[in-house]
Amino acid sequence: GSTEQTAAAIPNDRLLGGLLSSDFDEESCLSRYQIALYRKASSHILSPYLLSKLRKYEALHKKCAPNTPLFQKSIEQIKLNYSTDQLECNYVVSSPYDGIGNRMLALTATFLYALLTDRVMLMHQLDDMVDLLCEPFPGTTWYLPSDFPIQGLEWHNKHSQNSYGYLVEKNLINIDPKASPSSLPSSIYVHLMNDMQDDHLHVRFFCDDDQLVINKINWVLLRTNQYIIPGLFIIPKYAEELERMFPSKETVFHHLGRYLLHPSNTVWGMIMRYHNSYLTKSKERIGIQVRNFSYWAPISAKKAYEQVVRCTQQQLILPGVNLNQSQTSPSTSTEATAKTVLLVSLSREVYERLYNLYFEHPTTTGQMISVYQPSHEEKQKFQNKFHNYKAMVEIWLLSFSDVLVTTAISTFGYVSYSLAGIKPWYLQTAIMDQNITNPSCRRALSIEPCYHTPPHFNCKTGGNVDPRSIVHHVRQCDDDYYHEPAI
Numbered sequence: 001g002s003t004e005q006t007a008a009a010i011p012n013d014r015l016l017g018g019l020l021s022s023d024f025d026e027e028s029c030l031s032r033y034q035i036a037l038y039r040k041a042s043s044h045i046l047s048p049y050l051l052s053k054l055r056k057y058e059a060l061h062k063k064c065a066p067n068t069p070l071f072q073k074s075i076e077q078i079k080l081n082y083s084t085d086q087l088e089c090n091y092v093v094s095s096p097y098d099g100i101g102n103r104m105l106a107l108t109a110t111f112l113y114a115l116l117t118d119r120v121m122l123m124h125q126l127d128d129m130v131d132l133l134c135e136p137f138p139g140t141t142w143y144l145p146s147d148f149p150i151q152g153l154e155w156h157n158k159h160s161q162n163s164y165g166y167l168v169e170k171n172l173i174n175i176d177p178k179a180s181p182s183s184l185p186s187s188i189y190v191h192l193m194n195d196m197q198d199d200h201l202h203v204r205f206f207c208d209d210d211q212l213v214i215n216k217i218n219w220v221l222l223r224t225n226q227y228i229i230p231g232l233f234i235i236p237k238y239a240e241e242l243e244r245m246f247p248s249k250e251t252v253f254h255h256l257g258r259y260l261l262h263p264s265n266t267v268w269g270m271i272m273r274y275h276n277s278y279l280t281k282s283k284e285r286i287g288i289q290v291r292n293f294s295y296w297a298p299i300s301a302k303k304a305y306e307q308v309v310r311c312t313q314q315q316l317i318l319p320g321v322n323l324n325q326s327q328t329s330p331s332t333s334t335e336a337t338a339k340t341v342l343l344v345s346l347s348r349e350v351y352e353r354l355y356n357l358y359f360e361h362p363t364t365t366g367q368m369i370s371v372y373q374p375s376h377e378e379k380q381k382f383q384n385k386f387h388n389y390k391a392m393v394e395i396w397l398l399s400f401s402d403v404l405v406t407t408a409i410s411t412f413g414y415v416s417y418s419l420a421g422i423k424p425w426y427l428q429t430a431i432m433d434q435n436i437t438n439p440s441c442r443r444a445l446s447i448e449p450c451y452h453t454p455p456h457f458n459c460k461t462g463g464n465v466d467p468r469s470i471v472h473h474v475r476q477c478d479d480d481y482y483h484e485p486a487i
């Protein structure tokens with residue numbers, strides 16, 4: 001409509017169509033304003049309402065940030081053990097967990113919850129995330145101070161006795177929607193990790209009446225490793241607001257991720273060094289992410305390689321090779337028709353095989369194909385800052401691609417394609433190294449990440465319900481063949 005705009009209007013627009021505030025010191029976070037030179041402008045509608053919400057949020061955050069008198073006042077309230085409606089600043093603390101993909105989804109989803117509930121979001125940062133991201137809000141900080149009265153958030157779990165689910169189960173909280181704030185605790189833990197099942201009362205977080213209760217509590221401590229945003233769409237209370245913020249429902253992460261997540265100067269330095277050394281030569285950049293879920297869907301490097309070749313050749317993403325002409329004269333192709341492949345994986349072998357394919361044989365089209373892999377960490381490492389930096393670097397480099405092939409179910413892949421705004425080709429995952437069926441990949445239906453473990457809880461009856469029947473645009477993960485029906 002006439003009131004809507006797309007960020008694509010201006011190429012290299014450093015503020016991304018008004019998504020980013022201009023109030024930052026550029027040097028403190030080079031990626032924020034430089035990214036427009038590397039990642040394509042968004043072609044997806046950005047609502048003026050969302051932009052105004054973000055500017056209002058930034059003002060609220062500044063007013064309520066750690067080290068302000070209003071923050072101190074809210075901290076005093078925690079110590080009183082009951083809530084009040086007299087505070088100007090209420091908070092949600094995010095404690096992102098698991099791999100970098102999961103953490104980026106969790107942070108962004110919690111930020112949307114903050115926007116919907118007029119809370120200020122603070123991040124409880126684990127040591128292995130130090131200097132990974134920039135401050136996202138101008139003139140303030142989003143880090144939870146280390147002397148926060150509630151310690152050990154990373155150890156909270158589904159059994160924690162300060163969790164909403166536990167308190168409801170044991171009848172220790174007044175869940176009458178008309179309950180006064182003073183009858184409620186001053187803080188509550190909300191457990192939305194992937195081990196939250198529909199038979200746990202934690203799931204009531206996604207019910208309208210429970211939101212009325214939770215909204216009166218001054219501090220919400222929220223742990224998730226999931227993309228809970230489709231769950232927020234199920235809550236009737238927030239439907240209208242979400243509609244105004246996101247007229248196109250499948251662009252939530254695309255826009256909010258571009259708004260919130262900026263690699264630190266340390267990480268951006270790595271991104272720039274790699275990009276400028278290897279990825280600027282050709283016109284077309286193909287990003288391929290090969291993830292081996294070794295616990296539940298292991299696949300050998302040889303099979304993964306064969307799947308990549310089948311997928312990219314069947315879908316005409318990469319040319320085939322002429323196996324009989326290994327001695328032909330050098331290709332005459334120019335840089336304009338050459339393609340650069342960024343292959344991202346924990347293992348080296350898929351890369352070596354693909355590299356050798358195009359090194360040892362001429363392509364049938366005469367195009368030159370260069371294949372690069374920034375790192376091969378061999379396995380997922382925990383509590384390792386530089387390992388996390390590399391994951392972030394590779395997700396961001398993938399998001400500069402023209403075409404993406406990502407592994408189904410992987411949140412690492414989700415973040416890269418959603419930031420790029422590109423529907424990827426999904427490499428199907430296999431169980432127990434079975435042969436992958438034909439076709440070996442298929443096109444995603446949307447650029448939105450998927451919620452792997454959504455609630456199937458009927459808030460009215462306490463029974464089960466298919467969430468797709470509540471909100472029709474919420475659908476099954478189109479990359480998920482082996483989990484329960486999801487959204």
Ligand code: GDP
Pocket residue numbers: 098099100101102103290291344345346375377379380381387388390391394409410411412413
């Ligand atoms: P998911 O497990 O695929 O959903 O993605 P996550 O990012 O949440 O967790 C996987 C973690 O394993 C990453 O954060 C990295 O630490 C590591 N990892 C997996 N694949 C890669 C890769 O291709 N490159 C790098 N550098 N790390 C990877």
